[in-house]
Amino acid sequence: xxxxxxxxxxxxxxxxxxxxxxxxxxxxxxxxxxxxxxxxxxxxxxxxxxxxxxxxxxxxxxxxxxxxxxxxxxxxxxxxxxxxxxxxxxxxxxxxxxxxxxxxxxxxxxxxxxxxxxxxxxxxxxxxxxxxxxxxxxxxxxxxxxxxxxxxxxxxxxxxxxxxxxxxxxxxxxxxxxxxxxxxxxxxxxxxxxxxxxxxxxxxxxxxxxxxxxxxxxxxxxxxxxxxxxxxxxxxxxxxxxxxxxxxxxxxxxxxxxxxxxxxxxxxxxxxxxxxxxxxxxxxxxxxxxxxxxxxxxxxxxxxxxxxxxxxxxxxxxxxxxxxxxxxxxxxxxxxxxxxxxxxxxxxxxxxxxxxxxxxxxxxxxxxxxxxxxxxxxxxxxxxxxxxxxxxxxxxxxxxxxxxxxxxxxxxxxxxxxxxxxxxxxxxxxxxxxxxxxxxxxxxxxxxxxxxxxxxxxxxxxxxxxxxxxxxxxxxxxxxxxxxxxxxxxxxxxxxxxxxxxxxxxxxxxxxxxxx
Numbered sequence: 162x163x164x165x166x167x168x169x170x171x172x173x174x175x176x177x178x179x180x181x182x183x184x185x186x187x188x189x190x191x192x193x194x195x196x197x198x199x200x201x202x203x204x205x206x207x208x209x210x211x212x213x214x215x216x217x218x219x220x221x222x223x224x225x226x227x228x229x230x231x232x233x234x235x236x237x238x239x240x241x242x243x244x245x246x247x248x249x250x251x252x253x254x255x256x257x258x259x260x261x262x263x264x265x266x267x268x269x270x271x272x273x274x275x276x277x278x279x280x281x282x283x284x285x286x287x288x289x290x291x292x293x294x295x296x297x298x299x300x301x302x303x304x305x306x307x308x309x310x311x312x313x314x315x316x317x318x319x320x321x322x323x324x325x326x327x328x329x330x331x332x333x334x335x336x337x338x339x340x341x342x343x344x345x346x347x348x349x350x351x352x353x354x355x356x357x358x359x360x361x362x363x364x365x366x367x368x369x370x371x372x373x374x375x376x377x378x379x380x381x382x383x384x385x386x387x388x389x390x391x392x393x394x395x396x397x398x399x400x401x402x403x404x405x406x407x408x409x410x411x412x413x414x415x416x417x418x419x420x421x422x423x424x425x426x427x428x429x430x431x432x433x434x435x436x437x438x439x440x441x442x443x444x445x446x447x448x449x450x451x452x453x454x455x456x457x458x459x460x461x462x463x464x465x466x467x468x469x470x471x472x473x474x475x476x477x478x479x480x481x482x483x484x485x486x487x488x489x490x491x492x493x494x495x496x497x498x499x500x501x502x503x504x505x506x507x508x509x510x511x512x513x514x515x516x517x518x519x520x521x522x523x524x525x526x527x528x529x530x531x532x533x534x535x536x537x538x539x540x541x542x543x544x545x546x547x548x549x550x551x552x553x554x555x556x557x558x559x560x561x562x563x564x565x566x567x568x569x570x571x572x573x574x575x576x577x578x579x580x581x582x583x584x585x586x587x588x589x590x591x592x593x594x595x596x597x598x599x600x601x602x603x604x605x606x607x608x609x610x611x612x613x614x615x616x617x618x619x620x621x622x623x624x625x626x627x628x629x630x631x632x633x634x635x636x637x638x639x640x641x642x643x644x645x646x647x648x649x650x651x652x653x654x655x656x657x658x659x660x661x662x663x664x665x666x667x668x669x670x671x672x673x674x675x676x677x
Contacts, residue, residue, distance in 0.1 A: 209242030387421025576606030620649025
């Protein structure tokens with residue numbers, strides 16, 4: 162009988178405490194003019210949750226950048242489950258409670274702390290759940306973190322594991338039962354806060370919620386930015402992170418991350434508004450290949466080279482690049498040419514062993530040999546002699562070559578016009594085609610480039626793919642909508658390892674650690 166009386170007294174006490182915790186019980190002119198937040202935490206059986214750690218967390222709290230919650234916003238419940246925070250700044254907060262011994266948690270969102278004493282809603286401790294997040298390949302697994310905004314739930318992406326379907330997965334365990342609206346990805350020591358997921362995700366006790374995080378994209382088009390044309394032929398990123406964009410019909414655009422500046426035949430000496438390729442020499446002078454000749458821009462003045470004022474072999478220039486000696490090399494519709502600042506020297510099928518007059522791309526290896534991608538095969542020129550690789554005398558996949566790239570190990574990569582890539586290590590050829598990546602299909606491979614981690618990025622007529630040496634990742638589906646099934650003409654990386662992609666008809670797309 163004594164135990165029953167004590168139990169009834171406890172129930173009465175709990176009811177009294179519970180009523181006092183009701184927000185309607187607070188307020189009134191008789192409350193002290195202080196900023197005090199107080200409330201109570203209970204167990205699922207309605208008994209007080211004693212010795213429970215309670216944190217009052219600012220609503221937009223980012224544990225990666227903001228660090229641990231301030232000591233003044235941390236309290237431990239008493240024998241009645243009550244907690245109290247004094248001198249709290251007015252604003253919106255979340256409450257997170259943890260019973261360390263029993264491994265139970267509670268979470269209450271969007272609590273408004275006003276000028277007067279605030280009685281906060283009561284919370285109930287429950288068994289924890291988990292949140293499994295699927296992430297794209299583009300995340301930073303060294304410095305990256307995922308976290309639930311407004312909570313202390315976070316985990317370094319160094320714990321992420323490769324997912325069978327591509328990308329990575331990571332699980333935030335011990336997540337309190339609640340509905341969350343913002344799962345974020347942040348990079349340590351970077352001014353970067355993209356929201357990966359803004360849809361509602363509900364975590365249930367003893368269960369695992371699963372969601373897919375979307376990479377943050379910046380998409381620049383003629384309609385939403387200063388980009389003058391959505392058909393982007395080429396990109397170049399200068400050492401100071403300026404993005405130069407060659408467009409098909411409306412000249413060159415310069416983008417500093419905020420402002421766009423456009424150069425065309427009306428406001429500069431650019432010889433034509435159709436610009437196929439842009440590059441910079443060792444003096445940071447911009448060079449452009451256009452339908453009307455070659456243009457040079459030193460930051461203040463333009464100089465044009467055409468058939469009429471120089472020995473440029475043709476005004477139709479489709480590619481331009483600078484070598485380590487400061488020479489400018491161009492691919493034209495009747496071969497290739499080298500310019501040393503004074504003289505143009507031409508190479509074509511009539512005066513050299515160049516296999517075709519259609520030269521689509523030029524690259525230089527560590528021996529200063531020049532490699533040409535042509536419609537008649539690949540060609541190497543050491544300054545004296547030529548070596549030709551075509552489908553008849555080598556293991557190359559095709560003699561119709563659209564692009565060439567030389568990686569850090571000296572391997573030569575050729576993108577073909579039949580939806581395939583050939584890699585040449587100096588002795589052996591390796592072919593990659595539609596059996597490796599769905600974006601190869603049948604069509605042109607326009608761009609091959611290597612990132613800072615040694616992965617190869619490839620742009621094709623059907624989209625974007627990445628090859629890390631063992632695994633292919635195709636950027637297809639809704640999560641990659643800006644590049645899904647798009648014609649990718651160019652891919653470049655800035656100094657922060659952001660990816661910049663030039664597309665046909667879809668403008669410029671960018672994503673990466675500091676894209677906002």
